[in-house]
Amino acid sequence: MDLLTDILHEAGLKRRLLDLRSLDAQTPLQFPCEKSMGLHVVTRGRAYIHSASLQEPIALEAGSVALMARGCTHVLSTSPNYDPAQVRSVTGDLAAIPLAYSPSPGTSTLISGAYQFWHDPVHALFREIPAWFVLDGQSLSKFHPLTLTIGLLDEELSKPSMGGQTIIYGLLDVIFTYLVREMVDQQGHARAGWSQGIADLQIRKAVSVMHEDPAQGWTLEELAKHAGLSRTLLAERFRRTMGDTPLSYLRTLRVQKAMTLLSEADHTLEHVARAVGFSDAFSFSKVFKKIVGQSPSDFRRQAKLDQASPWKMRAG
Template identity: 55%
Template sequence: MIPVMFRTLNGHSSAFHVQSSGIMDLLTDLLQRAGLRRRLLDLRRLAVGSALRFPCERSIGLHVVTHGQAWVHAPQLDEPLHLQAGDIAVMARGCHHVLSTQPTLDQRRELPSAMVWTPPPAGEDEPAAASAVISGAYQLWNEPLHPFFREMPAWFVLRADSVPRLGPLALTVGLLDEEINRRRLGADTIVHGLLDVIFTYVLREIVAREGGGQPGWSRQWPIRRCARWSR
């Protein structure tokens, strides 16, 4: 695997490497023990010129763009992250940001915060929008924070053209978009489940792409010891 360096939220260059094992699925174990709580946020359609704040003090942010385009703004970014249809962005815990439909923001404007998603009544037409984005927040409440989450890249974008069009991740995004659009019986449960699947797929992709050859926490500690530490 080619060593990959990345900038963490704290500004440190680091690399992490997770090894799979027949004894234990370490990623699943970490997610179960990290006190992870998922919220699906009320951000489905963005009209032209709209923007929303995402305070992420204890949360990992997730944005899935299904139509149009959007920009992620944050003081730590040299320039806004441009997201297009099919792109998925993940922000590490503590990365406060704004999501908008334009590359520049009016700094004088007071922006609303994203709220918990409530599905509109079936059959109710939604207003025309420039972009459609599905967003989630994965709250990490347990301390101390596991090194896996501390060493996540502050900003990670999985581009639509970097994954197979008929691969499991792209198909899951399509299912998520369809369930939100059609709002059939049981859609709320399905939508939350699909969002979790996408989140886990992206974490797996982060490990695959950012995992480096340098010694990291997974090399310093055996898998079993690491699991005991996370309890």
């Protein structure tokens, strides 16, 4: 089971905007991030991230990549200081990568993406994502996968050819996934949580079987058998590394899956409850409201409104 792919899929992750920008000293750019995780890849020159949540700007050299959590509105400029009166907000419709692009001398170039969720994901991974996660291109080895991918991206941007847009979109998705993977690895060393839990291979086995079939009536004994641990040891190690219990984690997986089912069709609550592993609609509704903060019926109504009135597609 590919845990990261499953989590992003169940959370309803969608790439909503991808844009190529030339950044000059006269026009800083503001990127709203209301419902999205923002991604910036600097391919030429240098850029600075400014935000009220930062004590000082973050410098991005060519080859650097930055991932912003949901809600992190920020400004990009070519210098540590900028004139707020000159800031231009990046909004509008879905952008397309131009077939030919020749930036002016002295400008910086970056490619940006917005990875949006149509609802607030409830999986523990999303609570671990820091407001700002940056990988400095200078710190990456010549043959690091991200270095190679950014090199391919820069090549496609500077020498466009047939199929280039498909390649560019794919490469940005690869960079986004590598960034999240790197973030998970670093978070796993920092504190207890989902990232630390899956670093334990036996805990990861128990987590994987829950992801494979969250509707299964898993017991602690069955999960311990899959993990190759005793019931007591699984419970202790799961709580110590994950900061949660196995069965509480399973309930969250079931609720995340239910959010998808509620938004896709007019299934009865009884059907949704049983499809994700609850015995009846009453117990399902009680757990759902506790985790999501609203009843399944209210969530479904809001989902229909969101789908009927799509968000404006914004970078960042």
